[in-house]
Amino acid sequence: MSRGRPEFDRERCKGCTLCIGTCPEKILAMSRDSFNRQGVPYAECFDESRCTACLSCAIICPDMVIQIFRLAAVAGE
Amino acid sequence: MPVDTVQEKVVYDRPRSLADVPNHYCPGCGHGIIHKLIAQCIDDLGIQESTILVAPVGCSVLAYNYLRVDGCEAAHGRAPAVATGIKRVHPDTTVIAYQGDGDLLAIGTAETIHAANRGEKITVIFVNNAIYGMTGGQMAPTSLQAQKTKTSPYGRNPSEVGFPIQACELLNTLRAPVFIERCAVSSVKTILKAKRAIMKGLRNQVEGKGYSFIEILSMCPTGWGMQPREAASWVDSEMVPAFPLGNVRDR
Amino acid sequence: MGVILMKGNEAIGEAAIIAGCRHYFGYPITPQNELPAYMAARLPKVGGTFLQAESEVAAINMVFGASAAGARVMTSSSSPGVSLKMEGISYISGAELPAVVVNMMRGGPGLGNIAGAQGDYFQAVKGGGHGDYHSIVLAPSSVQELADLTVKAFDLADQYRIVVILLGDGFTGQMSEPITLPEPSGKTFDKSRWSLSGAKGRDPHIIASMRLNPENALEMLNLRLQAKYRQIEQSETMGDAVSVEDAEYLLVGFGLSARICKSAVSALRKAGVKAGLFRPITLWPFPSAQLAAAAGGKKKVLVVEMNAGQMVQDVRLALGMVPVDFLGALGGITPQVDAIVERIKGYAG
Numbered sequence: 001m002s003r004g005r006p007e008f009d010r011e012r013c014k015g016c017t018l019c020i021g022t023c024p025e026k027i028l029a030m031s032r033d034s035f036n037r038q039g040v041p042y043a044e045c046f047d048e049s050r051c052t053a054c055l056s057c058a059i060i061c062p063d064m065v066i067q068i069f070r071l072a073a074v075a076g077e
Numbered sequence: 078m079p080v081d082t083v084q085e086k087v088v089y090d091r092p093r094s095l096a097d098v099p100n101h102y103c104p105g106c107g108h109g110i111i112h113k114l115i116a117q118c119i120d121d122l123g124i125q126e127s128t129i130l131v132a133p134v135g136c137s138v139l140a141y142n143y144l145r146v147d148g149c150e151a152a153h154g155r156a157p158a159v160a161t162g163i164k165r166v167h168p169d170t171t172v173i174a175y176q177g178d179g180d181l182l183a184i185g186t187a188e189t190i191h192a193a194n195r196g197e198k199i200t201v202i203f204v205n206n207a208i209y210g211m212t213g214g215q216m217a218p219t220s221l222q223a224q225k226t227k228t229s230p231y232g233r234n235p236s237e238v239g240f241p242i243q244a245c246e247l248l249n250t251l252r253a254p255v256f257i258e259r260c261a262v263s264s265v266k267t268i269l270k271a272k273r274a275i276m277k278g279l280r281n282q283v284e285g286k287g288y289s290f291i292e293i294l295s296m297c298p299t300g301w302g303m304q305p306r307e308a309a310s311w312v313d314s315e316m317v318p319a320f321p322l323g324n325v326r327d328r
Numbered sequence: 329m330g331v332i333l334m335k336g337n338e339a340i341g342e343a344a345i346i347a348g349c350r351h352y353f354g355y356p357i358t359p360q361n362e363l364p365a366y367m368a369a370r371l372p373k374v375g376g377t378f379l380q381a382e383s384e385v386a387a388i389n390m391v392f393g394a395s396a397a398g399a400r401v402m403t404s405s406s407s408p409g410v411s412l413k414m415e416g417i418s419y420i421s422g423a424e425l426p427a428v429v430v431n432m433m434r435g436g437p438g439l440g441n442i443a444g445a446q447g448d449y450f451q452a453v454k455g456g457g458h459g460d461y462h463s464i465v466l467a468p469s470s471v472q473e474l475a476d477l478t479v480k481a482f483d484l485a486d487q488y489r490i491v492v493i494l495l496g497d498g499f500t501g502q503m504s505e506p507i508t509l510p511e512p513s514g515k516t517f518d519k520s521r522w523s524l525s526g527a528k529g530r531d532p533h534i535i536a537s538m539r540l541n542p543e544n545a546l547e548m549l550n551l552r553l554q555a556k557y558r559q560i561e562q563s564e565t566m567g568d569a570v571s572v573e574d575a576e577y578l579l580v581g582f583g584l585s586a587r588i589c590k591s592a593v594s595a596l597r598k599a600g601v602k603a604g605l606f607r608p609i610t611l612w613p614f615p616s617a618q619l620a621a622a623a624g625g626k627k628k629v630l631v632v633e634m635n636a637g638q639m640v641q642d643v644r645l646a647l648g649m650v651p652v653d654f655l656g657a658l659g660g661i662t663p664q665v666d667a668i669v670e671r672i673k674g675y676a677g
Binding site: 001004005011012014015016017018020021022040053055056058059060061062063064066067068069070071072073074075076 | 091108113309
């Protein structure tokens with residue numbers, strides 16, 4: 001299980017790619033055939049299993065596009 | 078039968094003081110990052126209800142639409158004077174003057190120096206992107222030697238128009254300021270240091286300490302004619318040698 | 329308190345404090361330097377703030393901030409310094425902030441001289457700064473009026489959220505006369521619904537003159553400003569008529585030139601010439617109706633100003649067909665009573 005999960009508000013993404021450049025795991029990329037309502041391709045995570053919740057992408061994003069969740073396994077009852 | 082569930086906890090989210098609206102800044106512009114840092118610091122210090130923001134003339138002229146605090150415009154260059162008027166009336170509020178190159182170091186040079194010299198208990202955030210963004214990319218007092226802009230199309234020639242001004246070092250000749258630091262928002266590493274500097278600058282006001290000045294080297298991809306990641310690298314490789322990062326004064 | 333001898337510039341300061349002004353931002357310029365000096369001495373004693381700004385530009389922007397923060401605030405200067413304040417006055421007007429700006433006029437244009445003059449009527453009344461705005465302009469003609477109109481200025485500024493310009497001159501500012509200090513008016517104005525104080529328990533307030541969205545937002549602001557100005561024109565004109573009922577010739581002047589005209593009226597009456605004087609006290613809103621009533625049936629009107637002819641244009645506009653002549657005095661020279669008397673006698677033939 002990965003340590004974290006990024007969630008992208010694709011409508012707020014301006015396609016600046018700062019997050020893609022900063023991700024240490026290199027798991028972010030611009031969408032290929034998809035555009036948001038601004039007509040801009042948006043950043044997304046193509047392999048959430050390798051997210052470490054380092055927060056780098058969220059920290060550098062100028063547009064508050066990214067929320068980061070930390071994941072924890074909880075033993076069932 | 079025991080079933081593992083995955084619990085999610087949000088660890089990075091919009092600060093309460095950052096308005097949930099899209100901003101008008103260009104892709105990769107540093108203003109969005111800096112606004113976010115200021116909002117985080119306001120939340121961390123619990124001063125959303127006692128902060129007043131003075132916006133400049135420049136790309137961030139609408140800054141008061143993005144930070145959920147009392148806000149005010151100022152004529153070009155005059156934010157430190159407007160901030161002085163506000164702080165003298167409400168000394169218990171935290172007053173922030175947010176300014177760009179032209180605002181702070183061209184038309185507003187006198188207001189910048191004298192608010193600092195008087196030790197006005199305000200926090201000045203200086204966004205230095207070495208260019209005049211809003212008006213289409215003209216030369217700024219902080220434009221680098223040989224930097225090409227709309228009004229220095231052959232590159233800034235120091236023998237005609239002088240050299241870029243170093244605001245932190247300039248203000249460091251004055252006795253009154255209590256905090257002067259230069260940061261950047263070009264990488265996660267520099268952004269985290271910038272946040273700490275902004276935090277100190279705001280906390281100084283909460284503690285009634287005096288005038289704080291934080292200069293932040295910032296990207297202007299549109300003005301520089303670069304892609305955002307290229308612009309972030311340009312801050313590190315070209316701007317930092319001309320404007321060294323680090324703390325200049327911390328009393 | 330009884331009668332006290334006060335210098336004009338200082339009377340303004342004391343009246344401002346009586347009116348509850350506790351914040352003053354200014355810069356030295358002759359012939360009004362006694363006012364910042366007076367405020368520097370008095371304001372700290374009443375718990376107020378005096379700040380000598382780095383320039384008149386900085387001072388008017390400090391006024392913007394302090395007014396945005398809800399305080400009664402004043403700045404003062406003289407003609408060249410008031411030119412520097414024009415951008416700030418436009419901003420304050422567009423943001424609908426209250427402020428009192430004192431101009432003790434001196435000779436111009438340019439650096440000019442330091443004598444009293446009246447060359448800034450256009451600047452005060454017709455704009456000076458950019459855009460469609462008006463300031464209420466008050467024209468005192470004695471030290472007593474400097475004091476009384478200062479108190480009134482703060483009330484008008486707060487009531488209408490407008491700049492009020494106290495348009496004095498260097499001579500009146502330098503004169504010392506016995507006056508009775510005005511009483512506070514007792515009026516209060518609640519600024520809590522718009523001023524900046526920290527958004528505690530409420531939505532943030534924004535003070536700005538810029539309107540970008542929607543497309544007609546700036547038009548809407550301007551329409552609201554214009555409606556305000558029409559209301560002020562209806563309610564706030566002030567003027568003073570002296571010996572006009574049976575007069576055949578009417579003098580019109582403001583401020584110091586009106587005071588000289590008053591002496592001319594006495595001299596003319598003694599010489600058997602029926603002269604009267606109408607003195608606008610609000611230059612904006614201009615007391616057109618009162619002026620027209622005073623000028624009704626007069627053979628000739630003579631406007632006397634210490635400039636090349638500024639208020640005379642508004643007099644001509646207000647009076648339509650009544651023949652209006654002009655006598656000016658330039659560069660800080662005052663018009664002489666004898667010259668006015670001779671001119672009026674000349675009409676009589």
